[in-house]
Amino acid sequence: MSLILDDVTVRRELGPVISHVSLEVRPGEITVLVGPNGAGKTSLLEGISGIVGSVTGSMTMDGKDLRASSRRRRSMDGLKHVEQGRTIFPNLTVRENIALTSRTKEDLHAALEHFPELEKRMNAPTKLLSGGEQQMVVLARAFASRPRYLLVDEMSLGLAPVIVTRLIPVVARIAESGVGVLLVEQFAHLALRVATTAVVVTSGRMSYNGSAAALLDDESGLRDYYLG
């Protein structure tokens, strides 16, 4: 039972932007995807969730062929994609934003339990929250939809490192609840600490796929992988 990519290539208008990627995301674990700007990380997530349709290779979720499913079907089957940028409804309250994706009251409450940081702000318009808190609302909304697998794209974009240090444990809590998380994160060191597996991509190619802890220990190796 996993989200498994085998020899996946994602094409955009001008050709392949990320090629021959193989990786696994297991329930309850975080696989972190790191690499320099333009390496193709966003495109890979978009290929997995179905935003980009031009994908070759094999992608399965708990044995089911993803490529045979529409984007909507993948989402209904439990594959959720938190896209880059804080996509909240600013005039709705925190509670209303989260309630948008929860099917039942229990789902809503389960999400709230995971985000004690938001409890005091539940009835505030989301636009009054800080950037970090808004990103927490985005994560809570994704969690409230009861995902089996969660693709998270650069949630730290535009946020200070100190705020990211608060968000990363939130993602870890989501994974601990049994969700398989594929996390794209520019703050590689922070993400590697909570991830089980790391995948490094450079110029559209996979240069490392292995233990996150081993990569974290290997400072010069991490630099080399980034440089390609």
Ligand SMILES: Nc1ncnc2c1ncn2[C@@H]1O[C@H](COP(=O)(O)OP(=O)(O)OP(=O)(O)O)[C@@H](O)[C@H]1O
């Ligand atoms: N909508 C698009 N149409 C065509 N090409 C695109 C599109 N989005 C990205 N690309 C190209 O695909 C390549 C990979 O970009 P992508 O955004 O996937 O990389 P990334 O690793 O997520 O980078 P970043 O960290 O800067 O977001 C780049 O060369 C980019 O110019």
